[in-house]
Amino acid sequence: MNRALFAVLLALLLLSAGTARSQVPVKERQFVYGINAFAWAGYAGSLSAKPSHTIYVLAGHRSMVSPRETLVYFWPITGEYRADWSGLNASVPGTLEVWKSGRAAAVLARQMYVLQYPNGPDSEPAVLYVGEEAERRYRAFVDARERYRDAQVRYLEARGRYLEALDKAVAARQHGAPVTLPSPPEEPPPFRLFSSEVHDGFLIDLPPGQYTIRVRGSDGQVIAGSQRSLVAFTHRxxxxxxxxxxxxxxxxxxxxxxxxxxxxxxxxxxxxxxxxxxxxxxxxxxxxxxxxxxxxxxxxxxxxxxxxxxxxxxxxxxxxxxxxxxxxxxxxxxxxxxxxxxxxxxxxxxxxxxxxxxxxxxxxxxxxxxxxxxxxxxxxxxxxxxxVPHLRTAWPLGIIPLLPLTLGAAVVAWRREQFRHASRPREG
Structure with a gap:
């Protein structure tokens, strides 16, 4: 019995280990586009990997696409392909070609960019800065964040001194000594500005239409797997x-x-x-x-x-x-x-x-x-x-569902009465 139980437990252990191994996603090194597309609720970050899907952007608004190499895996829970950026996140050098109706519409150079949220992360509005302005804005964000941290440290130190002085003043007043209560320190206003780090990519700002994009490397060859369909759409x-x-x-x-x-x-x-x-x-x-x-x-x-x-x-x-x-x-x-x-x-x-x-x-x-x-x-x-809807008396509507039941009960009663008359013995 002990051997049989041990065998069953061992089989379950091996089965669970095999199931755990089967749930580990298989990762593949791929060319992808990291996308930060303008949307009215804030920039939408997404991924375009294989199998390739059409990229959509709002016409007349600035979006960023960034060619990268990363590790891609399929996530069955959502049915989507995801990127393991922590495992690999390499920029792909080159220029971005934009084609429309078989003709080159633009050749774009790579630029640095940063996304900032003045009212806090994931809040509206989000602001995109490109080029030298991006680096300048990011440095200003870092400096402002450091100043806020320093102000917080000074405030906490001042608050500690204030609480200590307040305790001494309360103790002195309890002994009858005249005291002047200290004024509390002023807390620095909250720091809401949030910024992404500086990234590189291509600025997309196109009129409405259907396009094809691809990356041409420094050797003059089109990067394999870089071609995508792109739709710039507008409102009706x-x-x-x-x-x-x-x-x-x-x-x-x-x-x-x-x-x-x-x-x-x-x-x-x-x-x-x-x-x-x-x-x-x-x-x-x-x-x-x-x-x-x-x-x-x-x-x-x-x-x-x-x-x-x-x-x-x-x-x-x-x-x-x-x-x-x-x-x-x-x-x-x-x-x-x-x-x-x-x-x-x-x-x-x-x-x-x-x-x-x-x-x-x-x-x-x-x-x-x-x-x-x-x-x-x-x-x-x-x-x-x-x-304002005019709600009329609803009791007639309640009668309708009862009509079939009432009719059925009447039929049953009538049949019982007929059966009772038919089953009486005849005299004579």
Whole structure:
């Protein structure tokens, strides 16, 4: 029995070891393009490896592609090819040729670049700096970061001295001695600027169209595996989109992107409208912009992308009570305390930051909305309708599902009655 148990355990151990080895991805040295494509939510970093996929970029906006050699492996969980940059990350020298309709459209030289985020990592907006400006901006970032660290050290030292002096002052006051409380040190403002390191690549800024790109090495030969299809696409429509924040559900905002769309709300409900400039793009192209390997996105669908907030405007509301121009205001969200859990939207007190800015609208029946520019003119594509649904009595609808049951019960009762009459013995 012990030998049999030992054999089973040994077999399971060998099986688990084989399974673990089979899960180690096989890595292949490949030519790839590292991509930093401009997108309205920030630059989208992605990879173009074998098997090659079409690269998508926004026409008229600056993106970077960087030819590299790295170790590529397939990741079955996401169904994508990934790069092991820590194992190998070598720049491929040469120039980038851009072809269109069989003709050379441009020959690009390699440039240094850096991406910086003034409001913190992965926040909007992201700024691309190229060439000497990139190196200068990166040095300025490093210097500013060092100054902030030094200021933090000085602040912590000053705070330690302040707390020590405060303890002494409190002890002296307890003994009846007159004291003057020390002033606390001022904490340095937060350091939000974030920067990537300086990288090298090719600046892509093309008009709409379909292109082919490839790298030609210093020996005059095209680098094997460097040819890719590239599509520079643009929007088909511009409009104004709204993010709508209900006062009671501010954590679940809704969007009204389509011009002249209808918004349904309850009477006396308070809504906060945040307007954005919006552009409509191909759903497939924008999904591949973020990731050339993406399986998402439909070729027959479109999507709206917000490009910038439209602050400093007014929202004109027309309803049964007349026409009103509502100014935009900053608002702050505070969590309720006590038994009434939830959130409350208020105008921020002086000195406190706002969580968002928008237009406060109380729904009073059917209303039409339109955004006004600084000159008081309606902004095209910003028209919306707000309707309050009329909910009628719903009890007749509840009868419909009961009709088949009622009819079935009546049929069963009728058959039982017929069976009872038929089964009675006859007299005579």
């Amino acid at each position: 429509r511009e409009a104004v989109g709204f993010t709508i924040v209900p006062q009671t559900r501010w954590t679940v905002p809704e969007r009204a992107d389509e011009p002249s769309s209808t918004i349904y709300a309850r009477r006396d409900q308070i809504l906060y409208f945040q307007p954005f400039a919006a552009r409509e793009y191909s759903d497939l192209a924008y999904a591949r912009l973020a990731n050339p390997q993406s399986a998402e996105g439909r070729s027959d669908a479109w999507r709206w992308e917000y490009t910038q907030s439209l602050a400093g405007t007014q929202l004109q509301v027309a309803g049964g009570s007349g026409v009103e121009a509502i100014p935009g205001r900053p608002y702050r969200v505070e969590q309720k305390t006590g038994e009434a859990l939830g959130y409350e939207v208020i105008e921020p007190p002086a000195g406190q930051p706002a969580d968002f800015a928008g237009f406060k609208v109380r729904v009073q029946g059917t209303m039409s909305l339109v955004l006004l520019d600084p000159n008081g003119r309606p902004v095209p594509g910003s028209e919306r309708i707000v309707r």
